[in-house]
Amino acid sequence: MKLLFATRNDGKLKEAKKIFNSQIFQIVSLNEYNSITEIIEDGKTFEENSIIKAKTVYEKFRVPVIADDSGLVVAHLNGEPGIHSARYAGENSTNLENNKKLLKELQNFSEPHLAKFVCCAVFYNGENIISTFGELTGKIIHEFRGRNGFGYDPIFIPEGFEKTLAEIPFEEKNQISHRAKAFKKLEELIEKNILKNKLSKK
Numbered sequence: 001m002k003l004l005f006a007t008r009n010d011g012k013l014k015e016a017k018k019i020f021n022s023q024i025f026q027i028v029s030l031n032e033y034n035s036i037t038e039i040i041e042d043g044k045t046f047e048e049n050s051i052i053k054a055k056t057v058y059e060k061f062r063v064p065v066i067a068d069d070s071g072l073v074v075a076h077l078n079g080e081p082g083i084h085s086a087r088y089a090g091e092n093s094t095n096l097e098n099n100k101k102l103l104k105e106l107q108n109f110s111e112p113h114l115a116k117f118v119c120c121a122v123f124y125n126g127e128n129i130i131s132t133f134g135e136l137t138g139k140i141i142h143e144f145r146g147r148n149g150f151g152y153d154p155i156f157i158p159e160g161f162e163k164t165l166a167e168i169p170f171e172e173k174n175q176i177s178h179r180a181k182a183f184k185k186l187e188e189l190i191e192k193n194i195l196k197n198k199l200s201k202k
């Protein structure tokens with residue numbers, strides 16, 4: 001089954017390709033669809049935004065779509081940057097600018113700087129909508145460590161680990177991450193509710 005992943009984030013795409021069983025699913029991205037579709041993420045929650053992404057892309061291409069909306073929820077900052085994680089330091093901000101802004105916002109708070117990554121993953125085929133969630137708890141550190149991953153990975157240490165997500169090998173992040181948890185559940189539900197249904201209708 002071909003699934004169009006409604007994302008422009010190559011880090012997410014690489015992770016999703018690894019998480020979904022490649023014998024059953026072929027994950028393609030908006031890059032392969034040559035899309036310039038503008039998606040206005042004006043939802044108030046991760047779930048609302050991931051549904052907006054999935055529906056916008058489905059309406060344009062009419063193929064089964066998956067999407068994720070994710071971000072970093074920081075305890076001292078009342079949940080910010082949350083759904084604003086990608087643009088925390090402003091429109092078109094880089095990962096480095098977002099990370100620096102976060103560290104600045106946290107500088108006057110006592111440690112540990114507890115945080116969690118949250119991911120809502122969605123499937124939409126014009127008929128059925130499925131959404132799932134995943135979380136990864138941990139803390140923010142005030143130095144940049146590691147070169148793997150993307151986004152806030154160099155300053156986030158998962159609970160029970162000593163290394164940041166950017167120091168942990170790709171395969172290991174993909175076992176424990178918020179995205180891995182959400183997409184694994186999504187994969188199971190697509191298999192159970194969509195693929196099996198299709199077979200039994202034949």
Ligand code: ITT
Pocket residue numbers: 006007008009012041068069070071072085086098117149150151152153165177179
């Ligand atoms: P798409 O909307 O095109 O999928 P995006 O990067 O704008 O890409 P989001 O709106 O879901 O995606 O914002 C997610 C942001 O949260 C992302 O840009 C990172 O800053 C952060 N983030 C999410 N998951 C992360 C992860 O696994 N590691 C590090 N940072 C992550």
